[in-house]
Amino acid sequence: MRLNLPTNRQLQYFIALEKHRHFGKAAEACFVSQPAFSVAIQELESLLNVQLVDRNKKQVTITAIGKAIATQARLALTDMEVIIDIARENQQPLSGHLSLGVIPTIAPFLLPELLPRLRKSFPKLDLFLHEDQTERVYELMMQGQLDVILIALPYRLRGVESLSLFRDNFHLACRKGSRLIDPENYVIDNLPEESVLLLEDGHCLRDHALSACKIRSLDKVSKITASSLLTLVQMVDADLGVTFIPEMALHSNLLKHTHIITRPLAKNSFREIGLVWRKGSRRTKEFKLLAGQIQPKGE
Amino acid sequence: MRLNLPTNRQLQYFIALEKHRHFGKAAEACFVSQPAFSVAIQELESLLNVQLVDRNKKQVTITAIGKAIATQARLALTDMEVIIDIARENQQPLSGHLSLGVIPTIAPFLLPELLPRLRKSFPKLDLFLHEDQTERVYELMMQGQLDVILIALPYRLRGVESLSLFRDNFHLACRKGSRLIDPENYVIDNLPEESVLLLEDGHCLRDHALSACKIRSLDKVSKITASSLLTLVQMVDADLGVTFIPEMALHSNLLKHTHIITRPLAKNSFREIGLVWRKGSRRTKEFKLLAGQIQPKGE
DNA sequence: AACTAGTGATAGCTATTTTCTATTATAAAC
DNA sequence: GTTTATAATAGAAAATAGCTATCACTAGTT
Incomplete structure (x- = not known):
């Protein structure tokens, strides 16, 4: 029979293991269960008849030969990817x-x-x-x-x-006739406490809006947050606060059927x-x- | 999901196809059935989203992009083999x-x-x-x-x-007291017609023996051939002819329980x-x- | 010493992939 | 117009890879 080659899968797993030095984590990075991952590494070791990793100690160590093989494996996989590239360039x-x-x-x-x-x-x-x-x-x-x-x-x-x-400019958004702010003539720092509504943490819009409106004190920011723009708009429509909406949202129907009005912020307020x-x-x-x-x- | 790479198998098959320009023959060379082979090539084409072979005409033609990919595939597979080599060198x-x-x-x-x-x-x-x-x-x-x-x-x-x-010297072998030859004093060319027994065609020993004994005419060679040395020896033991045995066989028990005697040939009669x-x-x-x-x- | 947490290996089962045999489709050759 | 050669397709079988659950071992902790 033809000489058995290692599979791409085995090599990918092994390279992940070399990177993470941890079976469970490497397995996760490869989107497979740890047992499946372990088995693949064992298969590779038995195919090559070489010990690739030391599992003796508390920690996983890649053997010297393992490192050499990982390097070559990366080469081989890169060559495989080049095949894909050649095919794609042709299209x-x-x-x-x-x-x-x-x-x-x-x-x-x-x-x-x-x-x-x-x-x-x-x-x-x-x-x-x-x-x-x-x-x-x-x-x-x-x-x-x-x-x-x-x-x-x-x-x-x-x-x-x-x-x-x-650039996507930010606009102030508040309910028409809001008791919190006069949209034609306002100063951010004069807003009542906790009157600025923002998306919850993790949304970059929260940080970008904060940075755009040049707020001085976080006291102005409401402790209540929204998990989506839609919710945020509903809250503003209920006059629970004001917020900052990116321009691209204005042209959507996000604000349709609300009583929200918007005003441009200063020119350098954008994401x-x-x-x-x-x-x-x-x-x-x-x-x-x-x-x-x-x-x-x-x- | 991680970018899908072609498998070694697919690449090996495709390289075989590029070599043989024939699905059936390439499949045979890869020790798989033609349908399995065809499917693998189709998989590769669909994975790369590229037509690798033209099956329009009577003959299979590798497309330009197919040739480029075959070259790269050979590279990738060589890299894979190097992995095996690295592992082996370490052992x-x-x-x-x-x-x-x-x-x-x-x-x-x-x-x-x-x-x-x-x-x-x-x-x-x-x-x-x-x-x-x-x-x-x-x-x-x-x-x-x-x-x-x-x-x-x-x-x-x-x-x-x-x-x-x-060197493995040839020895003359004949039955003791053979009516065909005097082993102590003989001339090959004086042997009766068809008295030299040889293995059947395809065995290199046949050609090496012929060349070693410096026979002039193929008339001396028997039309009857043996398909194994054991059979040949049985025939000589029955005094159906003489033959030429390589030295390594003399030290085996091939000639045990026979009445065959052997004599060295000239020094330059060897394989x-x-x-x-x-x-x-x-x-x-x-x-x-x-x-x-x-x-x-x-x- | 017994307990717990962390980690990799093993077992048994399932899902997927690959291959096979048999057959079909198509084009060239006689 | 049949025969031949060749690749594609269908459906079942075999091999491979994967998952969940569990075990076994090691190192700290109590």
Whole structure:
């Protein structure tokens, strides 16, 4: 029989193990159970007839030969990926599978317009969407689960390249005739205590809004938070407070059937919408092309 | 999910297809059925979303992109093999799996002594033996089915390296008191017609013996042939003819309980025993070590 | 010493993937 | 117009990979 080669799976698992030095964690990173992972590592060891890891001590140690093999394994897997790249380069750009992460404060405002346009311009594109907060889509991207993410900047990210698409200005939003504020003539710092409503922690919009409105004291911020823009708007409509809404949301029907009015903030009160991908990704060209398709809404 | 890579299997199949330009033959070379093979190629095409082969015409043609991918695939598989090599280099030489091909006119005379010696010196060696004629073991070796072969030289081979181990002299063998020949004083060319018995075609011993005895005319050679040395000896014992026996066979019990006597031929009447492997094999060192273990019998 | 937490291995079962045999479809050759 | 050669398809069987639950071992703790 032909010489038995290690499988990609076994090598991927082993490389994960070398990185995490922990079976359980490496297994998790590979999205398999720990037993399945352990078995795969054992298979690899028995196939190569070599001990790759020391499990003697409390901690996992990769043997010397294990390290050498991990290095070569990375090479082999990279070669495999190059096969994919060659195949993809041969195709039209933006065709085939592409997984895009979008944060919840962008998705409902940009996607309804973007998706039909993409479908029309790139009919062979098989888009997979994942909506989650910045931290989560970033992690998924770095793990290779997502190809590219559409998020709001600034955001502290490492190992990425990004393209800034456009500014998204913040607007003050309050109920018409609010007892809290006169929208035509107000000073943030004169707002009553706890009258600024924001999204709950984890949403970058919370931080961006805070930074945009240049609030001095967190006392102005309500302890009550909303878990979605929709809820937030409902709270403002009930005059429980005021908030700051990104411009792209204004052109949606988020504020329809409410008594909320909005006023622009100062010109430098904005978040930036950006497309972000892993540094050195082989699909950079495609991402730039994709970026060109993403326009601020309603202009 | 993590980016799906092509499997080694798919790449191996595709490389075979690129070589044979024929689904059925490539499948056979991979030791799978044609449907399984076809399915694997289709899987690869669908995974890469690229057409690798043109099946339009009567003949299979690899597309341009297919050729590029085949090249990269060979790279990737070589990397995989290097993993195996690294693992093996780390082990003792002559340990783990080794498949050895031996021809039938050597195996019964050298192996009974060789195998116990190997088992003792290299207890971790897991030897797989295959006995067949030179042409066949050579083919199996070139296909990667066998690592190394033990055969008689000279033999026309391409793409191999070899190590000559020792000379194996031919001896005349005839029944004691044969009516055909006086073993103490004979001339080959005076032998009666069809009195030289040889193995059937395909056995290299037939050609080596013919060349060793320097026979002038094929008229001396019997039309009756034997398919094994044992049969040949029985025929000589029945005084149906004479033959030429390699020295290693004399020290076996092949001639026990027969009335056959043997006489050395001229000094330059010999075949050479050699160990042969694929050119550039990464296990060359081991093969040379193995060669050192193979001794002429009974000296 | 017994207990607990942490970690990797093992067992038994299920789901998925791969392969096989048999058959079909299609195009060229006689 | 049949025959031949070749690859694709269907459906069952076999092999592989995965999961949950559990065990076994080690190191600290009580």
